[in-house]
Amino acid sequence: MQDTLSISPDSGITLRPLQWPQDGARLKDFDASYSSPVIYEVAQDGMAFSLQQIVLPEPFLKCYPMDDIAEDVADADASWVAEDSDGKLAGLATVEYQEWNHSLLISGIFVTPAYKQKGIGRALLGLIDAFARKTPARCLQLETQNTNVPAIHFYLKQGFRLCGINTGLYDPAQVHPHEAALYFTRDLQRD
Template sequence: MIDMRVANSADYDRIDALDDSFTTDRIMHVTSGEAGFEIRSVAVQPPLRKEYPPTGEEGGGSGDPDAPHIVVAVTDGEIIGFVAVRYAAWNRRAHVEQITVAPGHRGKGLGSALMAQAEAYGRKCDARTLWLEVTNVNAPAVRAYRRMGFEVCGLDTSLYVGTPSEGEIALYMGKSLM
């Protein structure tokens, strides 16, 4: 049995400790030409393993009106996933800042259930769009987001310059909530 609830301050360390690494044998290769950009899935050998440093960020339920809304998935007292979403009134966009499912629980629909929580929050805020950013090397996430109804709506070739992800390309994906 999985319980979904809004995160509280006691959850932040457990959220930050979740393993959000991934391994993939495919990436989304981006090329640029006169007509624009082309994105296609290409095989990589050996498989790529990506790990992210802990963020140390807090949110949802912190009392800070600018903090993201965070929903955790809990089973047997263990947090096995979460989604952090923030609403921007000026453009009526709900931005999924992070979604993480613990490795042993991936591929079982938990990501979709958490994204449904983000969609519900966006609709509650009267958002017109649910939006996210994902690195081009996270092909498993891109495939999952497409299955959830997201479409690539833009990219940024310089977002990760000067970071440990330098050389990767940010893909922006959106889904209408209207």
């Protein structure tokens, strides 16, 4: 695989492997936030869970702590960045191979708000797919929040399916009181 790829000739966005620690300092200014006018409320009835989309009076905004993202990068087996023609980071993806269950955990795909809806997430996922095919992984897995509806829709559109919910993963003192983890998986397509 080439070291640098372009999303499209006229996009001005290139993808390349993240270089640590050189790119580490640039991560402190990376905006991995998202906002959504709706969230999925998790309801539990005995052993069953359901998700109901709720329109919010004000958009939900979440800003991820950059220390956590830097930690994900340090722990990753592979990571990539998308950058614009001025060298500004527009996206980031990190993955870890999980030997115990032969899966590739997508620990993060982030696109800065100014660059959303430009194909960067899909291009980063393409790099993840190519990396995964070089491993014994049988599937891709990830976790996102019920409040991150744009990410949920993106993953569903990319062929992932919801496979689990954890309503107690996050500390309610640090996040939205009803924030829950949603787990997604997609079988790895081999050539």
